[in-house]
Amino acid sequence: MKHAHERTIFLADCQSFYASIEKADHPGCKNKPVAVAGDPARRSGIILAACPIAKSFGVTTAERLGEAIRKCPELVVIRPRMQHYINVSLMITEIYKEYTDLVEIFSIDEQFLDVSGSLHLFNGDPLAMARSIQQKVLKQTGVWVRIGISSNKMLAKLATDIWAKKNPSGLYTLPPANVPSVLWPEPIHKMFGVGSRMAAHFTRLGMYRIGDVARTPLPLLKDKFRARFGKQSDIQAEIMWRTANGLDNSPVTPRTFEAAPKSVSHMMTLPRDYAEPDEIDTILLELVEEVCRDCRRKGYMGQVVAVSCLCSPYDARIGFSRQMKLPDPTHHTNTVYEAAKALFYRHWNGLPVRRAGIALSSLASDSHYQLTLFEDQIKYRALDKATDEIKDRFGSAAIIRASSLTASGQANERAQKIGGHYK
Numbered sequence: 001m002k003h004a005h006e007r008t009i010f011l012a013d014c015q016s017f018y019a020s021i022e023k024a025d026h027p028g029c030k031n032k033p034v035a036v037a038g039d040p041a042r043r044s045g046i047i048l049a050a051c052p053i054a055k056s057f058g059v060t061t062a063e064r065l066g067e068a069i070r071k072c073p074e075l076v077v078i079r080p081r082m083q084h085y086i087n088v089s090l091m092i093t094e095i096y097k098e099y100t101d102l103v104e105i106f107s108i109d110e111q112f113l114d115v116s117g118s119l120h121l122f123n124g125d126p127l128a129m130a131r132s133i134q135q136k137v138l139k140q141t142g143v144w145v146r147i148g149i150s151s152n153k154m155l156a157k158l159a160t161d162i163w164a165k166k167n168p169s170g171l172y173t174l175p176p177a178n179v180p181s182v183l184w185p186e187p188i189h190k191m192f193g194v195g196s197r198m199a200a201h202f203t204r205l206g207m208y209r210i211g212d213v214a215r216t217p218l219p220l221l222k223d224k225f226r227a228r229f230g231k232q233s234d235i236q237a238e239i240m241w242r243t244a245n246g247l248d249n250s251p252v253t254p255r256t257f258e259a260a261p262k263s264v265s266h267m268m269t270l271p272r273d274y275a276e277p278d279e280i281d282t283i284l285l286e287l288v289e290e291v292c293r294d295c296r297r298k299g300y301m302g303q304v305v306a307v308s309c310l311c312s313p314y315d316a317r318i319g320f321s322r323q324m325k326l327p328d329p330t331h332h333t334n335t336v337y338e339a340a341k342a343l344f345y346r347h348w349n350g351l352p353v354r355r356a357g358i359a360l361s362s363l364a365s366d367s368h369y370q371l372t373l374f375e376d377q378i379k380y381r382a383l384d385k386a387t388d389e390i391k392d393r394f395g396s397a398a399i400i401r402a403s404s405l406t407a408s409g410q411a412n413e414r415a416q417k418i419g420g421h422y423k
Contacts, residue, residue, distance in 0.1 A: 008126050010113040011156035015144045017109035018049035022078045024142025034076045037065045058173050067389040070366030093329035102252045105185040114252035146170040162190050179246040184211025214244035265359035266290040273312045301329035302360030307343045309349035320347045329364045
């Protein structure tokens, strides 16, 4: 029996999100195996999404494109369009908001809904509401949504991941009362937050099923974690114990504001090894430019600049991450670039660079700033503002530095991408 104060929470997950959108946009691909991947022209990159037909051939998300084509030679490979996927995701959010104003975006293809206050519109029947949502999203976007239903976010997530995704109906209800009989017998690797490494740790602790964790008294579980992971593992032990027991008090919170960031950073994996200082300088400058532009857009200046670098070969994982404090907070590109260069060359061992990153932290509002004797701050700020406005209006590649037009420059290519994938 459901208590009067018990909430009804949905976790709605879009099946094969990117691939579903592409199939909806390309009706000719309806009965074909479709995957979305890095760069089909070069037959390179990894699989970002695969439709159910492609998955039936053994194609999996995050595997290399070449491997997927070996498994499924007829695979239709489509280049990602990240901006389009973001737009469709926001469109789906708006559909959910027709059912409840409590919608929390969990990822681009997963959202929590607290429907407690609007269930009466469906005579108190969560399954009827969930079916209505599925049909509406499918009709408007071509995307099939799977929905896990419970009284809290954690159980709704587990209901989706373990059962709703495998169900022809795409729906599953997991009431708290069913946790011992239904959730606990499941293997430990199916628990949210447990990857392959964590599953191996649990196996070594003699815990093979979710119930093995749930039934372990919390103080004992903390002792076991401390012995295995060290003193700092109490919080992790508690999270795992609460997850296994299906305990979660966190509300569904619409993101109505953006919390102040602790740092602003950008990272770039390079298309080849960069070994010459002038090539590396170009990349450092491009990264600094992105970081400083982000800071200016968000209204922050930073006083601590950090440089990270990963050198080739990958398997050796040779690299470093170092930071330094600037005399005053800034978001001026040239000032940060000079500091980043000094920091990089102080710690670089000369090996070819394969990945580089820049971050600005110790952020402060840019509404007040320190004037210095040696720099015309007002002129620099006006110049930065003008270039930002040109980029905002005409795109990131509308105005770029000459060094970015050399063979080592990546600014033009990156301007076409969001989060490393094509817009």
